[in-house]
Structures are given as structure tokens and as C-alpha cells.
Amino acid sequence: VQCPDIDIRKTAAADTVSAGDTISFTIEVWNDGPGDADNVTLTDTLPNGGLSWFEDPANADCSITSGILTCDFGTLMEDDTSSVTVSAETDTADCGTVTNTGHAVADNDTSVMDIDSLVVQCPGVGFILLDEDAIDNGLPPNFFNAPQVNDNIADIGLRKQLKFFAQNVGDTITLYSGEVGDEGWFSPQTIPDSWANAGPTGDGLRNFVGDPTNPPSYSVGPGLGTGADPEILLDEIPDVIPLRADGLYMLIGMTLCAVVYDSDISINYGPIQGNLQGANLGTVAFLVLDVRTLLGLSSSTLPEVDILILDADVVCNNTLTLKEGVPIPDTSSEPFDILVPPDENP
Numbered sequence: 001v002q003c004p005d006i007d008i009r010k011t012a013a014a015d016t017v018s019a020g021d022t023i024s025f026t027i028e029v030w031n032d033g034p035g036d037a038d039n040v041t042l043t044d045t046l047p048n049g050g051l052s053w054f055e056d057p058a059n060a061d062c063s064i065t066s067g068i069l070t071c072d073f074g075t076l077m078e079d080d081t082s083s084v085t086v087s088a089e090t091d092t093a094d095c096g097t098v099t100n101t102g103h104a105v106a107d108n109d110t111s112v113m114d115i116d117s118l119v120v121q122c123p124g125v126g127f128i129l130l131d132e133d134a135i136d137n138g139l140p141p142n143f144f145n146a147p148q149v150n151d152n153i154a155d156i157g158l159r160k161q162l163k164f165f166a167q168n169v170g171d172t173i174t175l176y177s178g179e180v181g182d183e184g185w186f187s188p189q190t191i192p193d194s195w196a197n198a199g200p201t202g203d204g205l206r207n208f209v210g211d212p213t214n215p216p217s218y219s220v221g222p223g224l225g226t227g228a229d230p231e232i233l234l235d236e237i238p239d240v241i242p243l244r245a246d247g248l249y250m251l252i253g254m255t256l257c258a259v260v261y262d263s264d265i266s267i268n269y270g271p272i273q274g275n276l277q278g279a280n281l282g283t284v285a286f287l288v289l290d291v292r293t294l295l296g297l298s299s300s301t302l303p304e305v306d307i308l309i310l311d312a313d314v315v316c317n318n319t320l321t322l323k324e325g326v327p328i329p330d331t332s333s334e335p336f337d338i339l340v341p342p343d344e345n346p
Helices: 163-167 193-198 204-209 245-249
Strands: 006-012 016-018 022-031 037-045 053-055 062-065 068-076 080-089 096-106 109-121 125-130 172-175 185-188 240-242 255-261 266-268 273-275 280-292 304-310 320-322
Touching (some): 022 096, 022 109
Antiparallel strands (some): 006 022, 037 068, 037 096, 125 185, 185 240, 280 304
């Protein structure tokens, strides 16, 4: 008895696209033989989120109805293949991961499935804070040594790009994000007026970030890391939000500039405030590609984050914006938010 062996191969046209671009997936169904595959059909529940999918080019044997792609490829001989390409136009509101899952089945073979995804990059550059739980020497998953993360030159107001990041622009790596109550990623929601008043510009966030390409003091404002009292404006900063799973997941697709701290960023609750005093390791920039639940370590471990390293000397000199609307934890332990949204209802 010669049985067919169908296979589905789905590929995204690119790993990342910018909001406003076209995203495309090509879906191929093969029969690896040795027998013929009868009545081969393809079903693909296309992700929506405002995306309007279309076939490119149109295939007479395929249709898209209510966001579901269906194709009837008929009989596939041994080593024969049929394919369809589907595309969607994105806009500036469409950012994050687009995951596409296809199923193929033949009358005389079992169903097969394939998943592929790409990242729609959000417009603009966001700003966050990282501490030693996100980037540190000698810890997994990267085991950086001290010079690679500027730990040998850590100082108040340091804005020099971390050496490893400067040397590996374009590479993809994974970072950890700490634990519930000991987070490593933070998203400020407001900038104090005192930061703007400090100078040297009228933009408080720019006065804090400075320019990592400048020599020390990197144009960082007095009280924000420089001056006679270099940390006077860095305590009891309102709305510095520690990011747990849901907040981290909201960063997918974002280009980010971050100031990295050499030690923990201390957070008080009720009202939520951050203490941003302490030595810095410098700056990093990256595109957030994916956020995944990290199991097998402590029960309070927060997700791991895949990033594409960018040049902080370029990215951090763009106009920076805050990622508003991230979830605000009630306490240092509640909510116990360690599962990224796709895993919340397994």
C-alpha cells in the first residue's frame, strides 16, 4: 500500500516589518509520497486585530471568508506541491507579534499543522529602565563578564553604550526579566516637572537620558546624574511601573532605548514610586521580538524576552516616548503575573 505523506510549510516574508507595511505569509502544501494525496485541503485561521487579509495573487481554488482562509488543492501527486500567499496591510496601530497557523489534510492522510510568526514594529522609540535582574554579569542566560556590560566602569549618570551591545548590533539574544517583587524591567509613566526644569533642555526625559555619544557628562542634567548634588532629583519618582508578564507582552514590536542600573531599582507601593538613585551601567537599545513564559526556575520567575540589538548611540538620540497604559501592580506580590497572555488560558 503506497500512502501519501502531506506536509505544510508556512513562512513569513520577513522576521519584522514596520507598521504601515504589508505582511505576507506563503503557505505550501507538499505530498512527499509515495502515494497520491486525495482531496487535499488547507485551512488557516488568519490573525485579525484589524488586519484585512487578501490573496496575493488571487488563487481560484482559495477563498477568505470571515478571516478564514480555505483552499482546495485537489489531488497532489508524489513530490507535487501547491501554495498560496496571503497578505495584509498594517497601519500604525498594528504592532506586535502576528502568529499564523495553517492546517492541511488529505482524505487518505492525517492532518498536519505549521506555525510561523513575524513582528510588526511599532513606530517611534519607547523608553524603559532596566536593572541588574535584566542585564548583569555572570548570570544566565548570557553570562556577561563585567567589561561586556560596563560593570567595571559603573557610575552615577553613566550613559555610555554597554560594550557587548555596541559590538553585537544586529544580533538576537534573550534577556530575563526578574521575579515578581524583584522585577528587572520598568516603564515610567510620567516625567517630573523638576526634570524639565533641570536643563540643559526643556525635555525632562532628554535631560535624564542625555546623549550617550557625548563624553562625560553625556549632557545629563544636574540632579539627574550630574552636578553638585547629582541624585537630588532621582528619589520618590512617581509612576515607575515594574513590568510583569502582561506589561512585558505589551512591548512586543517596540523599539526601545533603556538606561541600565547597576543594582536593583527600588519600588514603593501605595502610591507607587521608584528610587532611581544609584550607579548606572549605561544605555542599550533593541527591538522586542517576543516575550515567553519562563518555567522551570522559581515559581515567581517572570518571562524571558527575545530582542534584536540596535545601536543605542543612534536610537537613544531619537525623540523618546513613554509606553503608557501598562498594568500597575497592587503590591509587590499581587497580581502574581508570570504568564504571558497566550499562556493565561492554556
